[in-house]
Amino acid sequence: MSHSLSFADYMPEAENCSDCRKKIFDRLTGLPGIVELEVTRKVVAWAGGEESRSVIEQVLAELKAVHHHRSWIVGGMDCPSCAKSIEKAIERASGVHTARISYARERLSTDFDPALVSAQQLEGIVKGLGYSLANDHVSDANASDEKKRKSSCCSGQAEGHSHELSANETEIAPGLTDRLRNILGQSWSKVALAGGFLAIAVVLSQIWPENSRVFYSVSALIGMVPIFINTLRSVRYGQYFGIQTLMTVAAIGALFLGEALEASMVLFLFLIGEALEQRAANKAREGVTLLLELQPKKARLIPDLMPGTHSHEVPAETLSIDDVIEVRPGERLPADGVVLDQMAILDESALTGESIPRNREGGEVALAGALVLERLTRFRVSSEAGDNTLDRIIRLIEESEEHKAPVARFIDRFSSWYTPAMMIVALLVAVLPPLLFDEIWSVWIYKALTLLIISCPCALVISVPAAVTSSLAASARNGLLIKGGAALEILSRAKSMAFDKTGTLTEGKPRVTDVVSLGDEMEMITLAAAVERGSSHPLATAVVTCAEQKSIIIPSVSNAQSITGKAAIGEVHGQRIAVGSTDYFAEDLARNSELASKAKEFLEQGKTVVAVCVDEKISGILAIRDEPRDTAARVLTELKDLGLETVMLTGDNPKTGAALGQQLGLSVKAGLMPQDKLSEIESLRQSGIVVMVGDGINDAPALKVADVGIAMGGGTDVALEAADIALMQNRLEDLPSLIRRGRATMANIHQNVALALGLKGVFLVTTLLGMTGLWMAVVADTGATVLVTLNALRLLRNRP
Numbered sequence: 001m002s003h004s005l006s007f008a009d010y011m012p013e014a015e016n017c018s019d020c021r022k023k024i025f026d027r028l029t030g031l032p033g034i035v036e037l038e039v040t041r042k043v044v045a046w047a048g049g050e051e052s053r054s055v056i057e058q059v060l061a062e063l064k065a066v067h068h069h070r071s072w073i074v075g076g077m078d079c080p081s082c083a084k085s086i087e088k089a090i091e092r093a094s095g096v097h098t099a100r101i102s103y104a105r106e107r108l109s110t111d112f113d114p115a116l117v118s119a120q121q122l123e124g125i126v127k128g129l130g131y132s133l134a135n136d137h138v139s140d141a142n143a144s145d146e147k148k149r150k151s152s153c154c155s156g157q158a159e160g161h162s163h164e165l166s167a168n169e170t171e172i173a174p175g176l177t178d179r180l181r182n183i184l185g186q187s188w189s190k191v192a193l194a195g196g197f198l199a200i201a202v203v204l205s206q207i208w209p210e211n212s213r214v215f216y217s218v219s220a221l222i223g224m225v226p227i228f229i230n231t232l233r234s235v236r237y238g239q240y241f242g243i244q245t246l247m248t249v250a251a252i253g254a255l256f257l258g259e260a261l262e263a264s265m266v267l268f269l270f271l272i273g274e275a276l277e278q279r280a281a282n283k284a285r286e287g288v289t290l291l292l293e294l295q296p297k298k299a300r301l302i303p304d305l306m307p308g309t310h311s312h313e314v315p316a317e318t319l320s321i322d323d324v325i326e327v328r329p330g331e332r333l334p335a336d337g338v339v340l341d342q343m344a345i346l347d348e349s350a351l352t353g354e355s356i357p358r359n360r361e362g363g364e365v366a367l368a369g370a371l372v373l374e375r376l377t378r379f380r381v382s383s384e385a386g387d388n389t390l391d392r393i394i395r396l397i398e399e400s401e402e403h404k405a406p407v408a409r410f411i412d413r414f415s416s417w418y419t420p421a422m423m424i425v426a427l428l429v430a431v432l433p434p435l436l437f438d439e440i441w442s443v444w445i446y447k448a449l450t451l452l453i454i455s456c457p458c459a460l461v462i463s464v465p466a467a468v469t470s471s472l473a474a475s476a477r478n479g480l481l482i483k484g485g486a487a488l489e490i491l492s493r494a495k496s497m498a499f500d501k502t503g504t505l506t507e508g509k510p511r512v513t514d515v516v517s518l519g520d521e522m523e524m525i526t527l528a529a530a531v532e533r534g535s536s537h538p539l540a541t542a543v544v545t546c547a548e549q550k551s552i553i554i555p556s557v558s559n560a561q562s563i564t565g566k567a568a569i570g571e572v573h574g575q576r577i578a579v580g581s582t583d584y585f586a587e588d589l590a591r592n593s594e595l596a597s598k599a600k601e602f603l604e605q606g607k608t609v610v611a612v613c614v615d616e617k618i619s620g621i622l623a624i625r626d627e628p629r630d631t632a633a634r635v636l637t638e639l640k641d642l643g644l645e646t647v648m649l650t651g652d653n654p655k656t657g658a659a660l661g662q663q664l665g666l667s668v669k670a671g672l673m674p675q676d677k678l679s680e681i682e683s684l685r686q687s688g689i690v691v692m693v694g695d696g697i698n699d700a701p702a703l704k705v706a707d708v709g710i711a712m713g714g715g716t717d718v719a720l721e722a723a724d725i726a727l728m729q730n731r732l733e734d735l736p737s738l739i740r741r742g743r744a745t746m747a748n749i750h751q752n753v754a755l756a757l758g759l760k761g762v763f764l765v766t767t768l769l770g771m772t773g774l775w776m777a778v779v780a781d782t783g784a785t786v787l788v789t790l791n792a793l794r795l796l797r798n799r800p
Contacts, residue, residue, distance in 0.1 A: 003053065004045040010060040013069040015041055019098055019111060020067055027059050067097060070119045071109040074101065075132035082131075089125050093117050107136060130233050191271045194223035198264050216260035223267035224251050246423075246456055250449040254774060257442050262774050266453075269778040294369035295390050299334040300326045302378065316385075323381040327372045336368050336388045337379030344379075347371040389728075414460075422455030429768070446774075450767045453777040454760055459784035463752030466792035471745040474796050479713070479728035480738060487724040490707050491742035495688030497639055497735070498681060498702070501650035501660065503695040504712055505732070506626040510538050512546035513607060513627065516598050517620035522552065524620045527577045528612045530557045531570045539608060540568065542624050543579070578613040585611040588618040595621055606652075606659025625656075631733050633664050638736040644691075647684065649677045649702070677702040693735065694723075710735070748795055752788045759784045 007014045014020040025039040028046075033055070036047040044056060077083055083101035086108060090099035095116025100109045110122055126133055201219040205212035230244040247270055254263035300311040302324040311326050316334035319325065324340065327333055333346075344360040348370045357373055360366050366379060368388035383389070430448035433439040468485035475482050482488060499505050517524045529547035532540035533554055547554055557577075560570035567580025582589060582599050589596045589611060595618060599609045602623040610622045636646050646666040650657045657670030669680050681702055684690045692699070692706035703709030703723045711723035713730040727734050763780045766772040772780070 003048070003050060004043045005053065005056055005060070006043050008042070010057060011064045013064075013067070014060075017067075017069060017109075017111065020063065020069075023063060023067075024060065027063070028056060031055060066113045066115070067111050068114040068119075069109070069111055070122070071107055071136040072123070072126070073134045073136055074106050074108050074126065075134065076130060077101075077106060086126055086129060086131065089129060090122055093122065093125060096122070108133075128233060130230060190223075190226055191268070191275050194219070194264075194268045194271050197222045198268050201264065213258065213260045216264045217255055220251060220255060220260060220264040220267055223264060223271065224248065227251075227267065227270070246419075246452045250453050250774060250777075253445060253449045257446060259446070259774070266774045266778050269775060270782070272782075294332055295388075296332050296334045300328075302326055319381050319385060321381055321384060324378060325381060326376055326378045328376050329372055329374055331372055333366055333368050333370050333372070333379065335379075335381045335385075336383035337366055337381050339364050339366055340378040340380055341375075344377040345373040345375070347373055418457050418460075419455065423452065426451045426455065443770075447767055447770065450772060450774050450777045451764065453774065453781055454763045454767060454772075456781050457756075459756035459759070459781070459788045460753065462785065463756050463788050463792075464749050466789050467745055467748040467752060467795060470792045470795040471741060471748075475738075475741055478734075478737075479731075480734055480741070481726040481728060482738075483724045485745075487708050488742045488745045490689055491691065491725075491738060492746040493689050494644060494691045494708065494739060494742075496645040496647065496684045497691040497693060498677075498684060498706070499646065499648045499666075500692075500694035500699050500702075501648055501652060501657065502626055504693055505632050505648060505660070505664065506628050508626065508695070510542040510608070510624050510626045512542055512622050513625050514598075514602060514623035515546075515620065516595060516623075518592070518595070519619060521620070522550065524612050524614075525550065525622075526552050526554065527572050527575070527614060527619075528579045528610075528622065529554045530572045531560065531568045531577045531579050533557070534560055535562065535568060539610060539624055543610070543622060546622075576615050578616075579610055580613075582609045582611055582621075585613060585618065588613060589621075592618055604655065604659070606656035628660060628664055629732055631731070635732045635735055636664055636666055639739070642736060642739050644739070645684075645687070647680075649680050649692075674699075674701050678705050681706050710738070745795060748792060752791055755791065756784050756788055759787075 011020070011024075014024060021039050021041070024044065025037065028034055028037055028039075028044070031052070033048045033052040034046045038045045044060075046052060046056070074086065077086075087099045087101055090096055090108075090110060093112075095113040097111040097113070099111075101107065102109070108126065110119075112122070123133055197219040198216075201212075201215035204215045208215075224247075227244050227247050231248045235245070247267070251263045251267055254260075254266065295316065297316055298313050299316045299319055301314045301319070302309055302311045304324075319335050325334070325337065339360045339362050342362050344364075344366055346358050346360055346366055348358050348367060358370075365382055367390070368383065369390040383391075426448040429451055430445045433444045434441045464485065468488060471488060472482055472485075502508055515521055515525065525543075525547050529544045529552065532543045534557070535541075544554070555572055557570035557572050560568070562568050563580070563584070565581075566584040567578050569576070569578045571577070578585075582603075589599060595611075599611075599621055602609050602621075605623075605625075607623040607625040610624060612619045612622065639646055648657065648661055648664075648666055648668045648670075649672055650668070650670050651672055651674075652670055654668075654670040657668040661668035669676075672680065677699075678701060681690050681692060682705075685707070689707045691708045691710060692702045693710045693712070694700075694703055695712040699711075703711060708725065709723040710725045710727065713726060713728040725738065759780055763772055763777065767777065
């Protein structure tokens with residue numbers, strides 16, 4: 001790209017908002033003078049005239065004016081349904097473009113037009129729903145344990161959960177004391193309150209049995225207070241069919257029917273159930289929050305590397321590229337950094353899933369969040385604040401929650417009409433039998449109330465997000481960053497997997513594979529390396545690396561010159577040395593049939609052959625190739641065993657591609673330009689879902705077009721941006737694990753949905769037959785939700 005604009009200068013919020021970047025791309029696409037448009041996390045780049053800059057600046061200014069971004073930390077969520085209820089309420093407000101909640105980080109991110117709605121109005125909506133809010137910077141990447149202990153939600157909201165009272169909530173219950181509000185805001189406190197009054201009612205009923213109904217009614221009313229308050233909140237913001245509404249209706253109905261003891265017990269069991277749900281949901285969230293606790297808040301900065309210079313503590317976010325820091329044993333890196341000492345011994349298990357400590361040599365890059373072992377180590381910071389490896393992982397996890405699996409979207413739509421429909425059914429159950437068949441009103445009203453509780457869709461609603469969240473967290477801990485449940489679901493149905501060659505199936509670094517010399521082999525390598533050492537060409541680097549691996553001392557060269565694309569020439573120890581292509585030395589090779597035959601053999605194997613001449617006489621040849629990874633053949637076999645067709649899409653010449661394909665056992669499409677790869681992916685798609693694996697800038701279009709794009713961790717930022725999944729460890733052997741992970745997640749989702757619907761179906765029948773009462777209805781509803789959550793938690797322990 002010949003021109004670019006940095007978001008930091010014109011629209012900083014776009015760096016962390018994929019929606020804004022998409023809007024920018026859509027607005028700029030097709031504008032006159034702008035070609036080859038590319039929008040990354042940092043810049044807008046384009047090819048074309050410089051006159052387009054003013055047009056792009058104007059578009060960014062227009063978008064910035066109507067897209068104001070603000071984020072908060074939300075207290076009080078214990079399940080994905082909680083997050084969904086907030087999103088729905090915020091998005092109903094005029095002027096709100098998007099409202100997204102990262103359940104893992106408890107962060108609400110909004111994009112709104114400040115001319116139509118204010119941040120204070122949005123805060124009022126969230127607090128009105130019973131949640132607490134804090135400015136984003138208070139929590140940042142590490143959510144405090146104290147806040148988590150204080151934050152609790154009663155059990156869903158929009159789709160069937162109740163919520164805590166916010167500590168500063170005064171609109172609905174202005175007369176409550178601070179202590180009472182605190183009690184009503186804690187799940188187990190509410191259990192203790194309801195249980196205590198129920199126990200008192202039981203004792204008093206034994207002493208004065210004639211007043212037992214009064215005692216149990218009082219107990220029920222006290223237990224119903226927090227649920228009723230949450231019902232009022234929900235209704236106020238247009239959420240009419242939550243579990244708190246159903247529980248309130250059922251409890252009041254039971255009291256009118258004279259079933260005071262049952263009403264009191266139902267509420268007590270419900271409060272126990274929601275407390276258990278909260279614990280289970282928090283456990284599911286722990287898998288992700290562990291990643292958020294890796295990055296230290298402080299760093300030890302060394303002002304300079306002069307002897308005797310001591311370090312001092314600074315906030316980690318103030319670090320800049322090229323700053324020098326030291327990290328003590330037992331501490332984590334606050335930023336990506338180049339190792340300055342001879343070696344750093346690091347535990348990267350929390351980032352990559354690799355349990356064995358990693359030895360990083362001097363000059364290698366260590367990842368933010370890695371734990372330093374054994375000795376104090378110095379690093380030169382190589383990442384900008386907010387853009388280190390750990391930040392990118394966290395950002396990908398946040399973005400992943402925006403990409404819902406198709407099955408999740410179906411469940412959302414299904415649940416939106418399911419609860420109202422079941423309320424109508426319950427009403428018909430209460431009314432039709434007495435009216436049409438002269439049945440007893442109280443019996444069928446009781447059945448209808450039981451039906452209301454059983455029909456709550458809590459377990460169904462969390463069946464998908466619980467499984468997806470657990471799977472994403474487990475994958476992230478193993479170095480597999482997946483951008484949402486949609487990628488997981490599509491991956492589970494993959495039929496073919498296409499690979500780029502260089503850097504994906506191969507190491508990405510050409511190396512000398514064969515040496516044929518007419519004289520002293522070591523001498524020939526020495527002379528060739530001397531001439532090639534001044535070149536940055538990958539083939540020249542391969543020759544020099546070969547000499548270094550053989551511990552050869554490379555001599556200096558004089559009168560060095562280069563014939564572009566053909567040969568490198570120079571004088572070494574008074575000898576004239578030339579290293580170049582077989583075409584350039586075709587006549588010299590033709591005079592030696594043995595060398596010519598070997599060169600032809602190597603070329604047929606897809607290798608590049610370099611000839612070495614000493615004083616204008618052929619001395620030998622070197623065969624060079626970017627060799628396949630050691631694990632490539634095994635991984636491809638494993639993928640075939642999983643039922644996937646594998647194909648390599650490469651821009652290399654057909655001979656090189658065919659040789660590698662034959663060696664690895666996969667079909668090959670060679671000589672492809674980037675746009676040709678898109679056509680090949682479309683062709684593969686006729687047989688089913690296509691997965692593309694690549695690492696380079698030229699792979700980005702194919703990664704985007706494929707049903708699922710997977711970027712190798714050592715790839716370019718453009719490839720990582722375009723992909724749906726990133727392999728942080730840059731290991732091919734993670735690919736079969738990904739396929740199995742997707743299939744295990746979908747199997748878990750199907751189990752959860754079957755469990756939720758199956759239990760409800762059974763209890764719906766038993767209710768209509770008069771075999772199930774209100775107590776069992778609550779146990780069944782809460783039990784299904786807990787079972788679904790616990791089943792999803794199995795994915796945290798499962799490493800496919």
